[in-house]
Amino acid sequence: MGREYDQDTTVGNSTLRIRTRGRAVLSNPMTNRGTAFTAAEREDLEIDGLMPTGFTTLENQTRRVYEQFRSNKSMLGKFLTLNALRDRNEVLFYHLLSSHLEEMLPVIYTPTIGEAIERFSSTYNRPRGVFLSIDHPEKIEKSLLNYGLGAEDVDLICVTDSEGILGIGDQGIGGIQIAIGKLSVYTAAAGIHPRRSIPVVLDTGTDNLGLLSNDLYLGERHSRVRGQRYDDFIEQFVQTVTRVFPNAMIHWEDVGTANAYRILDRYKDEVCTFNDDIQGTAAVVLAALLAAVEVTGVDLDDHRIVVFGAGSAGMGIAGLVRDEMLRTGRSETEEEAYSRFWPIGIQGLYLEGDHRLHDFQKPWARKRLDIAGWDVQDPERMTLLDVVRNVRPTILIGTSTRGGAFTREVVEEMARHSTRPIIFPLSNPTSRAEATPADLLEWTEGRALVATGSPFEPVDVEGVRHTIAQSNNALIFPGLGLGVAVSRASRVTEGMISAAAKALAGMVNTWRPGAPLLPSMSDLRLVSATVAIAVVRQASEEGVAQVAVEDPIQQVYERMWQPRYPDIEAI
Structure with a gap:
């Protein structure tokens, strides 16, 4: 894990062991809990005097930031408020998100994420994710390792080349926001620990003339690279990921139509990979x-x-x-x-x-x-x-x-x-x-x-x-990813995807007149757990699970991270 703290991220809420002291504790969103630090924790971590003296619970903090969220009149303003909160206090961000998931999902994901992607270079603040350039393929491994996670620490890598973003097309480097948003849903809906995933953008250039002519644009300033050079870049990325993070599922997001199927067909039988759009x-x-x-x-x-x-x-x-x-x-x-x-x-x-x-x-x-x-x-x-x-x-x-x-x-x-x-x-x-x-x-x-x-x-x-x-894909992909993580599946098979769909269909009672054909988005945690259990069982049945599946319900439950402040040990 990171140098500033240690935590076992494979279980729901393990003890957080913090090495740093003073302001460094407050600057890391995974160690900072603001006014929720107890008097003893403030003493041990040498942060006395660096915040108001009053102690606040996580629930009261959530009430406060929810009022701040509601005070924003624009959807983009709400998005930026949530972004700033995540950069400050990750547990509080996910506690807020989980408490109001149905209301906030359209803010952190579609449709608001589209505007955030379009304005990425002009609203750029704190970097999050890994940016890989086709002009520097030799930096792929170093860049992934610089994110600070070890070989056993990564369950998910969500990656986009930004060519087919939602309904707005080629958005160049701004596509990193779709990967970030997707992983936020994995965490809020399925309890994937926020430090067990990596958002990645493959910067292969852009054909968006509006971006290329914008002085603020932060990506590579040339047209989108295609053909053999593109394929070689994808190959190097996939091979590097599977070597450096052998247990990670590669989730492809908003790749252009011409490439999406080719990439999926090329790798689906070789590595653990999944295309959400398909x-x-x-x-x-x-x-x-x-x-x-x-x-x-x-x-x-x-x-x-x-x-x-x-x-x-x-x-x-x-x-x-x-x-x-x-x-x-x-x-x-x-x-x-x-x-x-x-x-x-x-x-x-x-x-x-x-x-x-x-x-x-x-x-x-x-x-x-x-x-x-x-x-x-x-x-x-x-x-x-x-x-x-x-x-x-x-x-x-x-x-x-x-x-x-x-x-x-x-x-x-x-x-x-x-x-x-x-x-x-x-x-x-x-x-x-x-x-x-x-x-x-x-x-x-x-x-x-x-x-x-x-x-x-x-x-x-x-x-x-x-x-x-x-x-909404959020009814499927979080649970699928959780099931893959729990079983450490070596592949995502068609049988696993079918099992996920059947588990989802089994959660509704369509015989009542006017009943919906799918569960409510407000039930995402339950939906994701149900889907994950079905995926784990199917992975085991097909022989692609790399861990023993003895009690899938308990194994899924124990793996789901809860947005609560864990016990702290100053080391």
């Missing part, structure tokens, strides 16, 4: 689909699925659902499973032979024979409405970021042929959602089963209050 999104959507399918009474294999906006997230969803069909359904071949899906991109329905498709999209393209006899205006660009009219889908998934794309005409056409249409407008932020739950329920007379990517208020239809499930 696999995390897919897992939480699969959970919602499993809950919705239970309501319809129609087996998953018998549904016809349209994926609108079939990029990395959309195809990740389709891939996991396909695998679930093959694993548990009646589909005996991949061809049978593929036949249930109709992917649509900006060029219309994916058709065989379209050179514009990426390699990961090509297996999903439909044959020309599949559309023979369709009555459409343009056979070379079949629209969403064309597909809905001819396919009569029972499931419609939106990952397009095209706000309002699920029009009344499209939805009513779908509802004419489906008793309980399953419609998931998943794009973020709210303005980019393909439809609002209120419209979907109105256009289907309350019959639609809805999950969204953004939070929406409940909708009342004919005396029934419909609580809208938010398909």
Whole structure:
């Protein structure tokens, strides 16, 4: 661990052994507890007189900083307030966050994190994370070690190359904020100790001319590097991480579409790696689909699925659902499973032979024979409405970021042929959602089963209050990471991701009219623990767990760090 203190971070709350004295104690966010130091602790640590004499509990400190948080009128102001608190007192930050997680998640993560990323260079304050430049690959190992953690101290490395940040695209070095935000959720939701993870940005340049022309921009000032040099940089990073931190899961975040699938396919069978945009999104959507399918009474294999906006997230969803069909359904071949899906991109329905498709999209393209006899205006660009009219889908998934794309005409056409249409407008932020739950329920007379990517208020239809499930990756990735850490899994398998999705789906009771298809975001600690237990068991069953799984419930419980001030020993 660090030179200033020692603590066993593999158990919930072990004794904090502090070496430093005086102001150095107060300057480290993991050793500082401000006015919550007792008189004896102040004496032992030589900090008498360096703060007001009054003693305050963690609970009262939390009340005070919550009032400060609420006094900020802008979301970015709230974000910066929380950032400053974390830099001052990490336990207090996570205690506040855990106490108000549902309220604060949109501040430390999407959507506010987008603005923080865009303004990273202009609001830059205290550095956090590791910045790796493609122009200096020889510094990768030294830079990672400079973070101050040992080989056995790291469970998670969240890394981005910042090319596909949320819905705002290439953000250069500012993408470090998405990695920081993601790891904050791991800690608040799943109890991953804040000193067992490292946020990393791979600075490969940027094609964002606004950043390159900004004198305050802090990243490499050249266009984004691609091709073999990029691949070599990724290879060196992965090999260095797995050598220096052999138990760490590499979590890829907001990597550009062209690279995300290639990287995942390249390393998923060699190292412990996970792409949240592909696999995390897919897992939480699969959970919602499993809950919705239970309501319809129609087996998953018998549904016809349209994926609108079939990029990395959309195809990740389709891939996991396909695998679930093959694993548990009646589909005996991949061809049978593929036949249930109709992917649509900006060029219309994916058709065989379209050179514009990426390699990961090509297996999903439909044959020309599949559309023979369709009555459409343009056979070379079949629209969403064309597909809905001819396919009569029972499931419609939106990952397009095209706000309002699920029009009344499209939805009513779908509802004419489906008793309980399953419609998931998943794009973020709210303005980019393909439809609002209120419209979907109105256009289907309350019959639609809805999950969204953004939070929406409940909708009342004919005396029934419909609580809208938010398909937020935070329902999956924290528990998955915790399960990997507890089991020390050598790989993240499709079986583990499926187990996580099924555990999540099993936490809801969809038989009550208007019930949500997913658990509430306010229950994230319980959700994460439940998901983690399922992941640990699956890792053990598949033989990828590197520790004995004897009591997964107890092992998960003991590993979850609680944001409380631990006992202190001055050494």
